[in-house]
Amino acid sequence: MKYLCLVYLDEKRLDELPDEDCVAYDTAIRASGHCIASEALESVQTATTVRLRDGKVSVTDGPFAETKEQLAGFYMIEARDLNEAIQVAAKIPPARVGSIEVRPIRPIRETVAQAEERQRRPGMG
């Protein structure tokens, strides 16, 4: 059986949680064989909501914020930029009746790796 674990938190409290801890856990859970895919997301401020109504794409700033609709699935996509991501999102069938929230992935592993790299080379200031 596969399960999707969704992470919710108050973004203001993100500072209490070092990226290093998350990446360390990520490395461990991947090694354990439990983890199929995992990513951190950019801030909710970067969210864009895409809908398709009467064949027309509607794009609005901000996260999906309708309490009477429920999370039904996810697609992780590769796209050149937000415009291409919007084009792809608009073709996801539920965009016709629901909403697709498009959020960029935050490159948390790269950020942590770069920080470690910097620490390893203290002489290069």
Added chain:
Amino acid sequence: MNDNAIERTREMVEAVYRAESRRVLATLIRLLGDFDLAEEALHDAFRAALEQWPRDGVPANPRAWLVSAGRFKAIDGIRRRARFDALDDVAEQVEALAAEAPEQDKDSVEDDRLRLIFTCCHPALSPDAQVALTLREVCGLTTEEIAHAFLTPAPTLAQRIVRAKAKIRDARIPYQVPGHAELAERLDAVLRVIYLVFNEGYAASSGASLTRSDLSGEAIRLGWLLVELLPEPEAMGLLALMLLHESRRAARASPTGDLILLEDQDRSLWNREQIAEGLALVERALSSRRFGPYALQGAIAAVHGEAESAAATDWAQIAGLYDVLARVEPSPVVELNRAVAVAMRDGPEAGLRLIDAILARGELADYRLAHAARADLCRRLGRAAEARAAYQRALALTKSEPERRFLERRLAELKN
């Protein structure tokens, strides 16, 4: 160089700043791929110009000089930071940036301005942010000026701009003019931003504040820029609509700030130059046969603009244009305006029947202008009691001070 010559060069730098800073910024954003980096580079470039031009003379092509100065300053800055960070990818990025020969021919520079407009008006940004960013980056207004014009605290507005830029960067909103398939929809968003800026300045113009009429002026400048860069019929239509409305500014309000209806305006106060520009644009837009709601609204404003008096207005043509507009963009407000035109063409009774039908559907029950229009037609028909009730309903719904005074005046006239 003597002091006089230095002073003249300084004035020259300032003149170049006014004329070229937005173009230089638009190109720097493309070359550097980042709004903040480009703004910093723009200021560095002008600082360098202030130092070097008095000494070395003004370059033959100041804009190209500023773009390359800004670009080199930015690359230097990134190099310094890259050394500090000792990061290979930053170093690679900066070397790629340095190796690229920047295109600076006329077409690519004009494309940059269009890229900037479309990026600032991207639908993934909130409408508020689109307006603020456009006024800041495309028009070059300061944050304080925009905040003042929109009656918003400056820190709130500054925050809005910072967030919008962060979203452009983090969500990777591309710096490009949309392709053919998306152009119509994306152009709509740009036109909406420009019209919003215009209305913000126009609707409030009965007040004493000059800053708000400056907003209308800014919207018209944006309209001209867009028509120059992208001569689409709807862009011409919006510009015509704005010019034709703006042409009546001096006649719209009495010296005491009271509202003067179109039919009562002193038409000798209308700005003939703006009317002529508006008429020419409407003609160009309509002859394209690809016009939409803005060109149609421009055409309606043009018919008013051409009429020497309210009585001489070609109401049949206006009603006909509203028929087309109602088909292109159906809305109860368009229907209401059409009803008013029909009343002028066929008499108040015909108009009143249409308005009552709209109100019966309940759609405009809380729209003050629907009740004000109904009141006016009842007044013309001598149905005083009905007119009074409708004026009172409009009065209860209005939030505008000049409108309130106007409606009260009409009520008082009916009592006599």
